[in-house]
Amino acid sequence: MKFWRALAAAVALLSAHPVAALAPAAITGQITSAEEGAMEGVLVTAQRDGAKFAISVSTNERGVYSFPADRLAPGRYSLKIRATGYELERTATVDVTTAKSATLDLTLRKAADVSVQLTSTEWFMSWPGTDKQKESVYSCTNCHSVERIARSTHNAEEWLQVFVRMASYANMTTDTHIQKRVTAPNPGRFGAEIKNTAAYLASVNFSKSPEWSYELKTLPRIKGRGNRAIVTEYFLPRTKIQPHDVIVDGDGIVWYSNFGELNLGRFDPKTGELKEFPLPLHRPGYPQGQLDLEFDADGNLWMGLMYQGGVARFDKKTQTMTTWYLPDAEMNEATQLNQVAVNNSGVDGKIWTTNVGLSGIHRLDLATGK
Numbered sequence: 001m002k003f004w005r006a007l008a009a010a011v012a013l014l015s016a017h018p019v020a021a022l023a024p025a026a027i028t029g030q031i032t033s034a035e036e037g038a039m040e041g042v043l044v045t046a047q048r049d050g051a052k053f054a055i056s057v058s059t060n061e062r063g064v065y066s067f068p069a070d071r072l073a074p075g076r077y078s079l080k081i082r083a084t085g086y087e088l089e090r091t092a093t094v095d096v097t098t099a100k101s102a103t104l105d106l107t108l109r110k111a112a113d114v115s116v117q118l119t120s121t122e123w124f125m126s127w128p129g130t131d132k133q134k135e136s137v138y139s140c141t142n143c144h145s146v147e148r149i150a151r152s153t154h155n156a157e158e159w160l161q162v163f164v165r166m167a168s169y170a171n172m173t174t175d176t177h178i179q180k181r182v183t184a185p186n187p188g189r190f191g192a193e194i195k196n197t198a199a200y201l202a203s204v205n206f207s208k209s210p211e212w213s214y215e216l217k218t219l220p221r222i223k224g225r226g227n228r229a230i231v232t233e234y235f236l237p238r239t240k241i242q243p244h245d246v247i248v249d250g251d252g253i254v255w256y257s258n259f260g261e262l263n264l265g266r267f268d269p270k271t272g273e274l275k276e277f278p279l280p281l282h283r284p285g286y287p288q289g290q291l292d293l294e295f296d297a298d299g300n301l302w303m304g305l306m307y308q309g310g311v312a313r314f315d316k317k318t319q320t321m322t323t324w325y326l327p328d329a330e331m332n333e334a335t336q337l338n339q340v341a342v343n344n345s346g347v348d349g350k351i352w353t354t355n356v357g358l359s360g361i362h363r364l365d366l367a368t369g370k
Contacts, residue, residue: 026072038063041221043082058227159198163187170287172260179287183333245293257290297346
């Protein structure tokens with residue numbers, strides 16, 4: 001019976017849209033443009049009104065997209081697209097029901113401003129300069145898109161001031177949650193290298209002209225098997241949450257370390273329920289957040305507490321948090337415990353953690369707490 005119902009749905013779908021895929025779909029359609037006709041590799045995202053998640057698929061070689069019927073619940077959906085250089089000709093909304101597939105063809109037009117669509121990779125492709133000059137900026141993308149650099153107006157001297165200011169921020173700082181370092185590194189220690197970087201950034205922004213002196217280059221859209229993925233994005237309720245390391249347990253529950261706050265996150269993708277487990281503040285005035293997230297042999301979760309100078313273990317069964325911190329004599333303003341190694345803690349009762357502040361490692365004896 002399931003086979004015949006699926007076959008009937010496929011026949012109905014094909015009748016409604018002759019180029020649709022041979023599978024039951026909640027929403028399907030073809031994407032075209034005047035410049036390309038049917039467009040392959042266009043990312044299509046559907047989000048139901050009020051939903052805290054969105055689902056994305058890509059168009060195939062015939063320009064057809066299809067959302068499987070088991071992925072979209074009934075309701076009204078807004079559709080968005082991503083195809084660098086293009087934008088939707090008009091707003092796209094569609095109603096999904098269990099009675100039949102919804103068909104919505106989409107027409108794209110050339111984007112008025114392609115610069116707002118570029119990824120950092122495409123900015124690097126577009127910028128003039130040597131590989132060495134570009135490599136000096138790669139790490140900037142850990143915190144933000146290099147579009148900010150391209151749109152800035154700083155000259156080389158002003159960039160040096162920006163570097164000093166940026167060095168005062170901890171690496172988990174965001175626009176909405178600024179965290180300052182207790183002791184900021186001095187960018188001037190790099191000498192001529194930092195001045196060369198400043199001069200290079202001033203050569204690719206608006207410091208000399210209101211227009212870029214280079215052509216904006218884009219990556220080709222994906223073709224073939226790369227377009228067969230279905231991606232689900234879950235939107236968390238607060239902008240300060242920074243899921244850094246995300247792992248999934250045997251029950252399908254998602255856990256993440258929060259890079260900018262003192263809590264561990266537990267997310268159930270089936271129900272959308274989010275629960276946060278607090279961590280104690282051990283060093284007031286120091287940046288807060290965790291790095292790394294690992295399961296031990298018993299399924300407990302471990303994380304490094306970074307500037308708080310310790311490590312933590314969360315017991316999934318009892319839902320309790322235990323923390324260990326460096327002795328005061330070994331703690332300093334640069335202390336930062338990041339990665340944890342707990343894979344073999346069941347063998348000898350020891351775990352290991354890195355300390356960026358001294359470029360070394362520590363060993364914790366779980367039996368003694370030393």
